[in-house]
Amino acid sequence: MAKIAALTNTAEFSVTELSAALKRTVEDAYGHVRVRGEITGFRGPHASGHCYFSLKDEGAKIEAVIWKGVHGRMRFKPQEGLEVIATGKLTTYPGSSKYQIVIEALEPAGVGALMALMEERKAKLAAEGLFDAARKQLLPYLPEVIGVVTSPTGAVIRDILHRLADRFPRRVLVWPVRVQGEGSAEQVAAAIDGFNALPPDGAIPRPDLLIVARGGGSLEDLWSFNEEIVVRAAAASMIPLIAAVGHETDVTLIDFAADKRAPTPTAAAEMAVPVRAELFVEVTGLSRRMMLCWQRGQERRRTELRAAARALPAAADLLALPRQRLDNASTALPRALRASSHAHQRRFAQASAGLTLNVLRAQLALAGHRLDAAGERLSRCGRTALRQRRERFDALAARLQTATLANLQARRHHLAREQERLQRLSERSRRALTVAIQQQRARIHHAGQLLGALSYRGVLARGFALVRDENGAALPTAASIAPGARLMLEFADGRIGAIAEGEPSARGVQPQTTAEPQAKPVRSAPAKRAAKSSDQGSLF
Template sequence: MPSDQFFYDDDNADGRNGGLVAKESAGDNAAPLSISEISNLLKRTVEDRFGFVRLRGELSGVKRAASGHLYCALKDDKALIDGVMWKGGAQRLAFRPEDGIEVIATGKLTTYPGRSKYQIVIESMEIAGEGALLALLEKLRLRLAAEGLFAPERKRALPFLPQVIGVVTSPTGAVIRDILHRLADRFPSQVLVWPVLVQGEGAAKQIANAVRGFSDIQPGGPVPRPDLVIVARGGGSIEDLWSFNEEIVVRAVAESTIPVISAVGHETDTTLCDYAADRRAPTPTAAAEMAVPVRSEIANQIDEMALRMRRSALRPVTLGRERLEARVQRLPKPDAILAAKAQKLDELSERLRRGLRDEAAAKREALHRVAGKLSLPLLRHRVQSCAKDLDRAGLTPRLLTQRLAHARQGFAPSDRVLPQLDPRLPLQRGYAMVKSAAGTALTSREAAQREGNLVIEFRDGELAVVAGEGAAPTAPPTPPAPSPPPRKAAPRPAPVTPRQDDLFGS
């Protein structure tokens, strides 16, 4: 290839016409810019022109970096712009940014040279209207409800009469004064106030810390532990009450170990704190009414119960008295009961007097009949006759003595033979008696072998032995049977005395 083909015409080759080598033309003051220079120029131009803008759009791709910066994108149905919010501004947000929330972002536009794109540096972010705020609230409510924070079974019963009540509210507002005044009217109680911000930046964190702080108080410590906690705030717009919709507050109320009453706003206001609390009160004053009963009503109930108790105690007595009176009225009179018996007694007394009188007369008449027989000559004659009969009977002491001597001579042979029949008399002459363990006398060798255990009685005692060779006794000796007592002579029959006649002739 010819070498001259590589040369261009200097007249036709300049920078504007796309020559091979860039050359500066005479009078040309447009020096070429570097990429960084043009990027910086664009950055300054955009920031100067759009130093303050307010954009309305839907959040998309929200993410929070480990450094604390917030990255997102704002979009509508036709365009999209990236956004960044530095750590300081992100921490001051009053809500939690999430995808799908329509917001109004305030900041300035700038460029990002590293990617040749523009973005908005967001300084503040607000929810775009009440509708968007309610949508965010409903989304958060559904998410927390799915976790079970609003379940009815988590609700606890309020104490009937709390001794200490904890109140989480602003110390300078009218809410605390209304609560204290209502408690003083119904039932004076000890109140612990935990002062917090109820709206604005940092309010949600203070409210959550106060609720958890009451739960962390230990019983018996220097600060009394509340029996009930009231979270209260006056009425306001949804923006004013938003701190009580924050997730940190809702979780703190749900995790409280002390029953909680939520009294946020007026009756028409509803926050997520109301769902998590054990009881919702329409107003702070109503919360105080829920917390304690009316002391006068309790006193009246006590008096009524005491009266009913006294009536119940006296009712059996009253009924018993009425029944006793009814029975007494049905009983007959004492005079009527005793009248018949008294009449019978009088009749028997009269019969007794008549019987005694008649008996005495009969005995007196019988005495008169026998009085003639009781004369002195007759008695003397009767005595003499009996004396003669006695003499004829011959009952003299000498006759009785002879009769006894004759009977004694008849027993003399028996008295001499009886000692010789004693079975233990031969023992005195060196003999021994063999007996069984039961004390029965053994008279043969065969009988002794059948027993096994034997007792040999000597003159001076007994000895237990065993039949056989070298055996030892197995039972203690049985004491000797007592000797039979000596026989006594039969008593002689008494002499028959002739019957004496009755002096009175009977």
């Protein structure tokens, strides 16, 4: 009987309450964990933007989820079959009675995974043609402005500036970026795009050459320069770009997309500009050779001029024949003028003889006939052109009317389809609202049941009583009750007053009080039963 009573007094849980208790237990015990395993079942982000997949090893598998906001901020994205180290917290999903890890950060498990990911990304970008040699540009021989994308606090920028000052000082624009860690890839890509977006004649000059530089480091440190956003920005740069990332043995994907790869940042500065002293020597030598060539040319022309001068005849010999021809022409000129005047006079007389009044009238009549014929032809052409234009206009009007009717019919069909779609959507919204209201009512009902299970009135209903003082405050122990104190006993069905007697014993049992009929107050039967059962203590 005692065993049956114990089982009867065991608290009952609903399925929701038990699932919530298990959820709190798992989250409190495993609030923040790091799990290593292989990604399986990953098919890309869900339509909602969340990612659902599993992590497995040789002996077990755990469900995993990445929320949409976390997935958008991740530098390393999940891929099927990749071994990773996931950081997050464990929780449960009551809808299917399973536990899962909510991932907050994801990183590849070791250098081998990074190399595999790098090779896969390299093959993908190469297939798109970003590494083709035909896309690469020639570097300018002597750029006026050089843009450098690197960290402003590292030794790389000092090495580049020092090397440029030694070889050929040029104007340098530095775009400060982070070259390692979260957000570094986005900053490097934004710097390359920003230099390309500068106007050629703006307040800030547009660079003729770009250098993307960083010092050496491990593969994880240089991973920002393997990101797609950086590689695509380098390939799309219209300004020639030199990649100088890491040491000579370090290889990143930006090296394949850049127009030129430098083994070190110092070597990039050497590729950017020539040596000024060597240019001075070369220019001096070229100027000396040009002067010698000019002098030899002048001497050769002077010699040729002297030889040509010796071969030319004297000026008197050259002018003798023209002078004689001039004298003959001046002698024959008066006779030729008189003969030309007589010939023109005869031609004028012949022409004036034909210009009589009858001839002029005949010419005017002929011109009038020609004018009337041309007017008739013009009128017929005008009527023909007008008729053709009217026929064309009628055809266009008929086509326009047909097109208008067809468009109106299409718009009516479209409006009918939209009205049907609106009706379907409104019906779906009403059903969704009904389901949501039912779910909220179920939650409120479950919460009310949980509140009733946790309320102290359920304890009072099983035969217990709550002891309060005259101010209504709960009294948890017998030691807090003074002799003669006025008490208030609360049962499941009401409250009654009582007065405390005697002193509390060490075990919390009331000692027997001395019988004093004259001073003993009168108590009701329920109060006596409450005093006898006060050794049970209080749940509060």
